[in-house]
Amino acid sequence: MRYLAHRLGFFVLTLWAAVTVNFLIPRLMPGDPATALLARFHGRVNPSAIAAMQVAFGVDTHEGLWSQYVDYLHNTVTGNFGTSLTYFPLSVGSQIAQALPWTIGLIGVATVLAFVVGTLGGTIAGWKRGGRVDSIVPPVFVVTSALPYFWVGMMLILVFSVWTNGALPNDGAYDLDLTPSLSLPFIGSVLQHALLPAATILITSIGGWILTMRNNMVTVLAEDYVRMGRAKGLSDRRIMYRYAARNALLPNLAGFAMSLGFVVAGAILVEYVFNYPGLGYMLLNSVNNLDYPLMQALFLMITVAVLVAVLICDFLTAWLDPRARSAR
Amino acid sequence: MSATILAGATGTTELPQRSRRRPGSGLWAAVRGNRKATVGALLLLVFVVFAAVPQLFTPVDDPNAHQFELMLPPSSEHLLGTTAFGQDIWAQLVYGTRESLVIALVVGGLATVLSVLVGVSAAYLGGAADSLLSAVTDVFLVVPTFPLIIVIAAYAGQGGLPVIIAVLVATGWSYGARQLRAQALSLRNRDFLESARVRGERRSYIIVREVLPTMTSLILATFLGSAVYAVLTAAGLQFIGLGDESGLSWGTMLHWAQSNSALYTGQPLWVVAPGLCVALLGASFALLNYAFDEISNPALRPVRRPRAKRARS
Numbered sequence: 001m002r003y004l005a006h007r008l009g010f011f012v013l014t015l016w017a018a019v020t021v022n023f024l025i026p027r028l029m030p031g032d033p034a035t036a037l038l039a040r041f042h043g044r045v046n047p048s049a050i051a052a053m054q055v056a057f058g059v060d061t062h063e064g065l066w067s068q069y070v071d072y073l074h075n076t077v078t079g080n081f082g083t084s085l086t087y088f089p090l091s092v093g094s095q096i097a098q099a100l101p102w103t104i105g106l107i108g109v110a111t112v113l114a115f116v117v118g119t120l121g122g123t124i125a126g127w128k129r130g131g132r133v134d135s136i137v138p139p140v141f142v143v144t145s146a147l148p149y150f151w152v153g154m155m156l157i158l159v160f161s162v163w164t165n166g167a168l169p170n171d172g173a174y175d176l177d178l179t180p181s182l183s184l185p186f187i188g189s190v191l192q193h194a195l196l197p198a199a200t201i202l203i204t205s206i207g208g209w210i211l212t213m214r215n216n217m218v219t220v221l222a223e224d225y226v227r228m229g230r231a232k233g234l235s236d237r238r239i240m241y242r243y244a245a246r247n248a249l250l251p252n253l254a255g256f257a258m259s260l261g262f263v264v265a266g267a268i269l270v271e272y273v274f275n276y277p278g279l280g281y282m283l284l285n286s287v288n289n290l291d292y293p294l295m296q297a298l299f300l301m302i303t304v305a306v307l308v309a310v311l312i313c314d315f316l317t318a319w320l321d322p323r324a325r326s327a328r
Numbered sequence: 329m330s331a332t333i334l335a336g337a338t339g340t341t342e343l344p345q346r347s348r349r350r351p352g353s354g355l356w357a358a359v360r361g362n363r364k365a366t367v368g369a370l371l372l373l374v375f376v377v378f379a380a381v382p383q384l385f386t387p388v389d390d391p392n393a394h395q396f397e398l399m400l401p402p403s404s405e406h407l408l409g410t411t412a413f414g415q416d417i418w419a420q421l422v423y424g425t426r427e428s429l430v431i432a433l434v435v436g437g438l439a440t441v442l443s444v445l446v447g448v449s450a451a452y453l454g455g456a457a458d459s460l461l462s463a464v465t466d467v468f469l470v471v472p473t474f475p476l477i478i479v480i481a482a483y484a485g486q487g488g489l490p491v492i493i494a495v496l497v498a499t500g501w502s503y504g505a506r507q508l509r510a511q512a513l514s515l516r517n518r519d520f521l522e523s524a525r526v527r528g529e530r531r532s533y534i535i536v537r538e539v540l541p542t543m544t545s546l547i548l549a550t551f552l553g554s555a556v557y558a559v560l561t562a563a564g565l566q567f568i569g570l571g572d573e574s575g576l577s578w579g580t581m582l583h584w585a586q587s588n589s590a591l592y593t594g595q596p597l598w599v600v601a602p603g604l605c606v607a608l609l610g611a612s613f614a615l616l617n618y619a620f621d622e623i624s625n626p627a628l629r630p631v632r633r634p635r636a637k638r639a640r641s
Contacts, residue, residue: 142618146610151603265474287482
């Protein structure tokens with residue numbers, strides 16, 4: 001349990017660091033963009049929104065930095081991110097609530113799927129080392145893992161949407177003629193729209209998992225306990241999954257947690273290419289519209305999402321690895 | 329687990345000691361002997377030549393000038409056609425190589441230096457300094473840097489090349505630092521370092537002449553990994569318009585192609601060509617990286633390929 005306490009501590013520390021960076025960025029930037037922005041929006045936005053923005057950007061010079069920081073922390077913890085400037089009367093929180101399900105549904109599912117399929121593929125490639133699968137897998141996936149996400153998305157659009165006269169949709173999350181509901185046509189439309197962006201994420205991120213898992217398997221298969229399992233006459237399946245893969249998975253999980261930042265970067269661009277109404281698309285839009293409150297809240301949300309995913313990886317590690325569970 | 333780490337570290341000592349006697353020759357032979365490395369090195373060579381002497385490959389002097397007819401199809405005069413602004417796509421591609429390559433090499437180099445400084449000193453100093461440096465590394469590793477870059481860029485306005493390089497270095501060093509720390513930790517109590525200490529060598533001598541050469545292959549891997557990261561991330565930043573929009577680079581080409589809906593107006597080459605170059609440059613670094621992994625552990629290659637990543641204890 002010391003392990004989990006340790007990781008929880010890291011979670012809190014990182015979250016605090018991200019929140020603080022978010023607090024400092026507008027204050028450290030030259031030219032004071034926030035004041036200019038407030039002047040632009042004065043009169044158009046109600047006074048309480050102005051007050052929240054003053055706290056967020058530190059334009060309110062009556063207060064010292066420290067009490068600004070305390071106010072800011074309080075607003076952040078209570079989820080008061082202020083009013084969005086682009087979608088004016090709506091709060092930032094409601095905008096994010098709208099985008100979040102799309103991102104989790106598309107990016108979350110595709111990323112986890114890539115990890116699971118890639119890990120399985122790597123397990124097989126590593127198990128039958130030198131076999132047919134193994135001779136193709138490494139060079140192919142070394143190349144795919146170096147492809148730019150957004151470009152793969154554009155190529156898929158070109159081949160499956162432009163060249164086929166729109167066989168697959170390339171824009172948005174569902175057919176805008178349909179009203180969102182739990183009806184069959186709507187769900188079908190959502191799945192159809194998710195196909196190309198999900199394929200983009202799968203193609204570009206699966207290679208890394210296959211390669212590291214394969215290399216981990218190769219290492220683990222040389223261990224004595226695998227030979228011991230063979231000597232005991234255990235079935236190949238049991239050795240492959242329960243003995244080798246379980247141990248080879250541990251560094252892959254750690255790698256998953258560490259590469260999430262890279263995945264997020266790719267996902268933002270994929271959402272942008274496909275006009276997919278998730279957090280990343282909204283982030284780029286808010287940058288274009290200089291919607292600072294929305295932008296900062298989105299950065300925090302994305303960070304929290306990544307940190308929660310890392311924490312889940314830590315819990316999985318603790319569950320899989322008795323060494324991590326016992327005192328370190 | 330620690331046993332395999334030590335075994336891996338032993339394997340990695342082979343290459344640097346050989347290449348110290350005949351600098352480069354062992355490396356060259358190794359590259360030629362490994363097909364992935366050969367392909368990667370050849371690709372890289374082509375791009376280096378493009379970047380060094382672009383004028384040899386195209387008669388166009390100023391690829392950004394709007395000087396030709398708009399949206400021409402490929403022809404002998406314009407190999408890849410022209411853009412919606414009347415620029416020659418092939419010429420832009422050739423001249424754009426320089427910026428991508430410079431970003432890759434400079435970011436790769438600087439990020440590696442930072443990784444070595446942080447990672448090796450964390451492992452070597454130990455104690456509170458190690459805890460602090462490791463915590464900082466982990467925070468940098470986990471906080472999603474790309475959205476952070478976007479937010480910073482939104483406040484700072486558009487950045488030129490130096491801004492992009494600085495941001496990529498600041499966000500790209502942590503992965504390598506973590507791996508290097510793990511390997512340096514596994515080296516710390518090895519006999520050859522002990523004997524150097526007993527000989528009374530200075531700390532700086534031990535780190536520079538004993539520890540670092542042993543880690544050459546991992547340092548090289550860190551460099552190549554950071555270069556891939558730099559190529560892809562810089563292209564992404566330029567693609568969404570956060571680079572220098574009037575500059576000449578593959579990412580900027582993609583940015584203008586996307587804002588002119590090149591895919592839907594029958595100009596797929598405007599998108600395909602620069603993206604393919606980004607992919608090929610990234611792939612050349614990635615292939616070299618993977619191949620060096622194999623080359624640097626000759627004894628271990630057929631059986632096990634330990635990665636410092638495993639040393640997450």
